[in-house]
Amino acid sequence: xxxxxxxxxxxxxxxxxxxxxxxxxxxxxxxxxxxxxxxxxxxxxxxxxxxxxxxxxxxxxxxxxxxxxxxxxxxxxxxxxxxxxxxxxxxxxxxxxxxxxxxxxxxxxxxxxxxxxxxxxx
Amino acid sequence: xxxxxxxxxxxxxxxxxxxxxxxxxxxxxxxxxxxxxxxxxxxxxxxxxxxxxxxxxxxxxxxxxxxxxxxxxxxxxxxxxxxxxxxxxxxxxxxxxxxxxxxxxxxxxxxxxxxxxxxxxxxxxxxxxxxxxxxxxxxxxxxxxxxxxxxxxxxxxxxxxxxxxxxxxxxxxxxxxxxxxxxxxxxxxxxxxxxxxxxxxxxxxxxxxxxxxxxxxxxxxxxxxxxxxxxxxxxxxxxxxxxxxxxxxxxxxxxxxxxxxxxxxxxxxxxxxxxxxxxxxxxxxxxxxxxxxxxxxxxxxxxxxxxxxxxxxxxxxxxxxxxxxxxxxxxxxxxxxxxxxxxxxxxxxxxxxxxxxxxxxxxxxxxxxxxxxxxxxxxxxxxxxxxxxxxxxxxxxxxxxxxxxxxxxxxxxxxxxxxxxxxxxxxxxxxxxxxxxxxxxxxxxxxxxxxxxxxxxxxxxxxxxxxxxxxxxxxxxxxxx
Numbered sequence: 212x213x214x215x216x217x218x219x220x221x222x223x224x225x226x227x228x229x230x231x232x233x234x235x236x237x238x239x240x241x242x243x244x245x246x247x248x249x250x251x252x253x254x255x256x257x258x259x260x261x262x263x264x265x266x267x268x269x270x271x272x273x274x275x276x277x278x279x280x281x282x283x284x285x286x287x288x289x290x291x292x293x294x295x296x297x298x299x300x301x302x303x304x305x306x307x308x309x310x311x312x313x314x315x316x317x318x319x320x321x322x323x324x325x326x327x328x329x330x331x332x333x
Numbered sequence: 334x335x336x337x338x339x340x341x342x343x344x345x346x347x348x349x350x351x352x353x354x355x356x357x358x359x360x361x362x363x364x365x366x367x368x369x370x371x372x373x374x375x376x377x378x379x380x381x382x383x384x385x386x387x388x389x390x391x392x393x394x395x396x397x398x399x400x401x402x403x404x405x406x407x408x409x410x411x412x413x414x415x416x417x418x419x420x421x422x423x424x425x426x427x428x429x430x431x432x433x434x435x436x437x438x439x440x441x442x443x444x445x446x447x448x449x450x451x452x453x454x455x456x457x458x459x460x461x462x463x464x465x466x467x468x469x470x471x472x473x474x475x476x477x478x479x480x481x482x483x484x485x486x487x488x489x490x491x492x493x494x495x496x497x498x499x500x501x502x503x504x505x506x507x508x509x510x511x512x513x514x515x516x517x518x519x520x521x522x523x524x525x526x527x528x529x530x531x532x533x534x535x536x537x538x539x540x541x542x543x544x545x546x547x548x549x550x551x552x553x554x555x556x557x558x559x560x561x562x563x564x565x566x567x568x569x570x571x572x573x574x575x576x577x578x579x580x581x582x583x584x585x586x587x588x589x590x591x592x593x594x595x596x597x598x599x600x601x602x603x604x605x606x607x608x609x610x611x612x613x614x615x616x617x618x619x620x621x622x623x624x625x626x627x628x629x630x631x632x633x634x635x636x637x638x639x640x641x642x643x644x645x646x647x648x649x650x651x652x653x654x655x656x657x658x659x660x661x662x663x664x665x666x667x668x669x670x671x672x673x674x675x676x677x678x679x680x681x682x683x684x685x686x687x688x689x690x691x692x693x694x695x696x697x698x699x700x701x702x703x704x705x706x707x708x709x710x711x712x713x714x715x716x717x718x719x720x721x722x723x724x725x726x727x728x729x730x731x732x733x734x735x736x737x738x739x740x741x742x743x744x745x746x747x748x749x750x751x752x753x754x755x756x757x758x759x760x761x762x763x764x765x766x767x768x769x770x771x772x773x774x775x776x777x778x779x780x781x782x783x784x785x786x787x788x789x790x791x792x793x794x795x796x797x798x799x800x801x802x803x804x805x806x807x808x809x810x811x812x813x814x
Binding site for chain 1: 349350351352353354355357368380384412413415416417419420423750751754778780781
């Protein structure tokens with residue numbers, strides 16, 4: 212964990228990276244424990260509340276949060292983003308683990324519709 | 334002899350996850366859904382333990398296994414069953430298009446606040462569909478593979494061109510002798526022009542009447558304006574006449590929520606109940622035309638509509654508790670998707686989207702649109718969803734056009750960002766027209782989408798009520814049948 216200041220979050224490997232500027236809200240996530248995919252999905256999911264800039268900094272992904280509302284509390288935003296990252300990590304994990312079964316179910320579902328034959332026969 | 338429970342118990346790490354998605358309903362409750370939307374409520378800790386393989390709660394594991402959320406390694410049956418259910422849910426796809434909307438005139442004697450399409454004087458015949466155009470549209474409609482064909486007459490006010498309604502009905506019946514489809518007719522009318530001749534025709538042809546009723550007199554007449562300010566009286570009188578002549582099940586009504594409706598859910602539903610209407614559809618205003626500019630009674634956000642919807646749903650449930658049968662139609666459509674493998678075929682809640690493959694719209698001038706909302710956009714000079722014209726487009730031109738295929742493929746929820754991992758994906762739909770109108774692309778940014786926010790709100794509300802209220806759970810099961 213390379214982030215300066217603040218305690219690491221056990222679930223996400225996130226740390227408060229401290230304020231680089233007066234108005235900046237940043238969080239650092241350890242690249243060893245957090246996928247970039249999960250961070251990008253999280254940034255997408257919270258877009259109604261904040262936009263997020265993600266940069267690589269040493270062994271961390273450093274996320275800068277930009278609230279859409281000026282009266283949004285910094286700590287609330289950090290909790291909100293960390294919670295979203297936790298959920299996205301879980302979603303990515305489940306999706307990865309179940310992908311072969313998902314593909315099997317879809318293959319079984321569409322193998323008997325006649326649609327596959329129709330496609331094949333051109 | 335004592336049966337050994339251990340024989341069916343799953344040891345730690347003794348199960349495999351099946352494809353599942355989750356949504357946090359509140360701080361201590363998470364709903365898990367499988368590929369086809371079957372669901373189980375768990376706590377956040379239970380979710381973690383199930384994913385980690387450390388769960389020791391055999392009763393929970395049994396429930397998850399029964400709902401095809403986990404399986405024992407090596408099992409084949411869960412995948413087979415999920416595939417059958419998935420195929421059942423999508424069985425309508427090869428049988429496109431069931432609904433054909435004929436805009437027989439743009440003329441209307443109402444000037445409703447929220448209407449985008451009918452501002453034409455009742456005297457201008459140039460806004461009427463001709464027999465030639467209607468005949469070409471019927472030829473295209475009968476090309477649809479769907480064994481069911483519903484022809485819906487819309488406007489404007491379709492009864493202003495009643496001779497054409499008669500002509501299309503007769504011609505469709507004649508053509509159907511060759512095609513043998515399950516043919517049905519609907520007239521979407523404000524009922525102000527209803528007379529004995531029209532009623533007799535509807536009785537003879539078993540036509541269903543769909544009308545608009547926004548609630549109590551002052552609210553309805555404030556929204557739906559006509560000379561004499563008697564729209565409500567005409568609608569109520571018309572509903573009663575149809576009920577008496579054709580039967581109570583042959584007329585249904587739709588309401589549109591304007592800002593003036595908010596806070597009046599109980600009165601609106603009370604009006605429906607007094608008229609003996611068994612269903613109410615609590616619909617938000619469409620985000621087209623005036624509504625996009627914040628006019629026509631559209632000055633409210635999704636949060637306020639959800640409050641209105643929740644209050645209305647409570648009122649409908651209360652009526653049922655008192656022995657008055659009443660269905661909230663949107664909840665019943667969602668219930669079918671949540672609790673059965675049937676596809677209710679509701680155009681806004683399907684993926685691939687319902688445009689074109691669920692419904693086609695033939696405008697008075699012969700232009701063909703992928704949906705009614707697509708036609709409304711065209712009235713605002715956005716012809717993105719115009720697929721052709723009955724006079725120069727073939728069936729293949731329409732159904733294989735980029736204008737239809739691009740929005741269909743770009744908006745499929747199984748691959749759309751956020752939708753693909755959303756627990757509510759099996760209940761929801763792609764709405765490329767809405768997202769094009771509000772965001773400028775067919776997929777839309779779901780985190781910013783009012784469609785997503787509204788439906789997530791309704792799904793969460795229904796699930797919470799099912800979890801907490803056994804009476805509501807039973808009622809929703811009945812609505813799903």
